Amino acid sequence: xxxxxxxxxxxxxxxxxxxxxxxxxxxxxxxxxxxxxxxxxxxxxxxxxxxxxxxxxxxxxxxxxxxxxxxxxxxxxxxxxxxxxxxxxxxxxxxxxxxxxxxxxxxxxxxxxxxxxxxxxxxxxxxxxxxxxxxxxxxxxxxxxxxxxxxxxxxxxxxxxxxxxxxxxxxxxxxxxxxxxxxxxxxxxxxxxxxxxxxxxxxxxxxxxxxxxxxxxxxxxxxxxxxxxxxxxxxxxxxxx
Amino acid sequence: xxxxxxxxxxxxxxxxxxxxxxxxxxxxxxxxxxxxxxxxxxxxxxxxxxxxxxxxxxxxxxxxxxxxxxxxxxxxxxxxxxxxxxxxxxxxxxxxxxxxxxxxxxxxxxxxxxxxxxxxxxxxxxxxxxxxxxxxxxxxxxxxxxxxxxxxxxxxxxxxxxxxxxxxxxxxxxxxxxxxxxxxxxxxxxxxxxxxxxxx
Numbered sequence: 001x002x003x004x005x006x007x008x009x010x011x012x013x014x015x016x017x018x019x020x021x022x023x024x025x026x027x028x029x030x031x032x033x034x035x036x037x038x039x040x041x042x043x044x045x046x047x048x049x050x051x052x053x054x055x056x057x058x059x060x061x062x063x064x065x066x067x068x069x070x071x072x073x074x075x076x077x078x079x080x081x082x083x084x085x086x087x088x089x090x091x092x093x094x095x096x097x098x099x100x101x102x103x104x105x106x107x108x109x110x111x112x113x114x115x116x117x118x119x120x121x122x123x124x125x126x127x128x129x130x131x132x133x134x135x136x137x138x139x140x141x142x143x144x145x146x147x148x149x150x151x152x153x154x155x156x157x158x159x160x161x162x163x164x165x166x167x168x169x170x171x172x173x174x175x176x177x178x179x180x181x182x183x184x185x186x187x188x189x190x191x192x193x194x195x196x197x198x199x200x201x202x203x204x205x206x207x208x209x210x211x212x213x214x215x216x217x218x219x220x221x222x223x224x225x226x227x228x229x230x231x232x233x234x235x236x237x238x239x240x241x
Numbered sequence: 242x243x244x245x246x247x248x249x250x251x252x253x254x255x256x257x258x259x260x261x262x263x264x265x266x267x268x269x270x271x272x273x274x275x276x277x278x279x280x281x282x283x284x285x286x287x288x289x290x291x292x293x294x295x296x297x298x299x300x301x302x303x304x305x306x307x308x309x310x311x312x313x314x315x316x317x318x319x320x321x322x323x324x325x326x327x328x329x330x331x332x333x334x335x336x337x338x339x340x341x342x343x344x345x346x347x348x349x350x351x352x353x354x355x356x357x358x359x360x361x362x363x364x365x366x367x368x369x370x371x372x373x374x375x376x377x378x379x380x381x382x383x384x385x386x387x388x389x390x391x392x393x394x395x396x397x398x399x400x401x402x403x404x405x406x407x408x409x410x411x412x413x414x415x416x417x418x419x420x421x422x423x424x425x426x427x428x429x430x431x432x433x434x435x436x437x438x439x440x441x
Contacts, residue, residue, distance in 0.1 A: 003425040003426060004425070018423040018425060020414075020423075020426055021426060022354065022412050022413070022414045023354055023412055024354035024409065024410035024411065024412040025323070025410070025412070026323060027390060027391045027410070028320045028321060028322045028323075028328045028390040028391055029320070029321060029390070030315065030318040030319070030320060030321070030390075031318055031319070031321045032307070032313065032317065032318060032319070033319070033321065033325065033327060034325070035307055035308070036307075036308060037305045037306065037307060037313060037318075038305065038306050038307075038308075039303065039304070039305055039306075040303065040304065040305075040306050041301055041302075041303040042301065042302055042303070042304075043294065043296075043300065043301060044299075044300060044301055044302035045299065045300045046294070046300070047295065047297075047300070049300075050297070050299055050300060051299070077294070082289065082296070082301060083289075083290070084290055085287035085288060085289055085290065085296065086287065086288045086290065087285060087286075087287060088285075088286050088287065088288045088295070089275055089277075089283040089284065089285060089286065090283060090284045090285075090286050090297070091277035091278075091279075091281065091283055092277050092279060092281025092282065092283065093281075094284075096286075096288075096295060097277065097283065101275035101276055101277055101283045102275070102276050102277075102278075103273045103274065103275055103276070104273070104274050104276060105271060105272070105273055105274075106271070106272045106273075106274055107269060107270075107271055108269050108270045108271075108272065109269045110265070110266055110267060110268065110269050115269065120273055123437065142347045142348050142351065143347040143377045143379075144377075146347055146350040146351065146379070146396075146398060146407070147347075147377070147379075147398040147399060147400045147405075148400055150355070150358050150407070151350075151351070151353075151355060151407075152355055153355075154351075154354070154412075154414075156414035156415070156417075158417060158421070158423040159417070159419075159421075159423065160423050162419065165419045168417075195437075199436055199437055200436060200437060201264075201436070201437045202437065208351060212416055214418060214419065215416040215417055215418045216416070216417055217413075217414050217415070217416055217417065219351070219413075219414050221351060224264055225262075225263070225264045225267055225268070225358075226267070227262075227358065227398070227400060227402070227405045227407075228262075228267060228400075228402040228403070229262075229360050229402055229403045230260070230262055230266040230267055230360065
């Protein structure tokens with residue numbers, strides 16, 4: 001994910017500035033008091049010990065063999081810790097593929113039904129490219145923004161030098177005076193979604209600014225969805241078809 | 242169906258049916274399918290770096306082990322905070338009345354590190370309260386969809402389409418002074434699940 005953003009302010013002045021994700025403090029985790037625990041992945045069965053392989057070998061029900069002879073346990077291998085692995089693909093016949101498969105893209109409707117099949121469409125990162133992310137000029141009151149959009153992530157904008165400090169401080173001061181969020185985005189009008197990595201999710205951006213003495217806080221709230229009822233809920237309630 | 246969300250304010254009680262919503266439920270999903278030369282669907286597998294083992298679904302397991310290599314089951318483990326102190330498991334709040342605070346300032350919602358969104362369908366709610374929500378009032382309550390080690394905060398909001406709960410934990414950015422030095426964050430820490438398609 002891009003750790004910087006090329007941003008233009010309302011006057012069209014642009015700069016490349018840093019991005020820092022804002023996350024809650026780490027939640028409590030499971031463990032044992034006073035003991036360090038290690039999470040490990042290990043080998044539980046070899047190829048000949050899977051259900052399919054055993055069913056084929058013993059022609060169906062192999063329960064008796066499991067009890068009397070442990071055919072699924074390779075004493076030399078089972079339990080071995082697994083480190084890094086490489087992703088590979090098995091073809092339709094279960095054979096290892098030595099070249100990359102061809103990919104197709106399937107679009108599914110919210111109810112799971114297939115909508116379309118097509119060649120994959122790649123989307124490029126657009127937040128730190130030649131054309132800066134722009135102010136759309138549209139302000140949205142906080143009350144409206146939080147009830148219409150689901151803000152799933154947020155990033156803090158950070159200056160990288162003295163000039164960008166002035167740039168961001170002025171933006172924060174201007175937004176604070178308006179008591180609203182500024183919609184920012186890609187494209188000429190600043191309304192297209194922002195994409196932070198290749199094939200990443202598109203986000204709508206809402207910029208919030210505050211100042212305190214000689215410090216500032218500029219937060220980019222990212223929305224990937226609106227707040228609305230799923231179609232299934234609407235149908236149950238008698239809305240729509 | 243999940244138990245309802247029950248909220249109290251003074252001597253009044255309101256209940257809502259709750260449904261989790263996400264991008265997939267609203268807009269659908271994009272998946273990328275791998276096909277072999279004959280157009281048949283491929284399956285994903287893993288190859289150990291030494292080439293010894295080809296790992297398909299069902300061949301691996303995972304778990305916690307102590308420093309002596311002995312397995313530790315989840316049933317033996319307890320909740321520990323950042324200081325290593327024990328924390329009690331907090332039960333789900335569904336079906337149990339939760340006190341509502343508010344109306345609160347709408348900007349409080351922006352201080353949330355959001356975990357999930359829920360659509361709320363009124364079961365027993367006064368129309369005056371629903372009208373107050375639709376006019377922009379925001380209320381706050383404690384919420385745990387399932388039992389866990391931490392109680393989350395939820396904000397009740399409304400728009401023309403319905404009523405929603407925004408759930409998460411508080412996280413607001415720092416005040417930044419000119420002398421503050423910016424250090425880019427490791428890629429592993431951010432947006433790790435951010436691809437716009439599911440890959441089979």
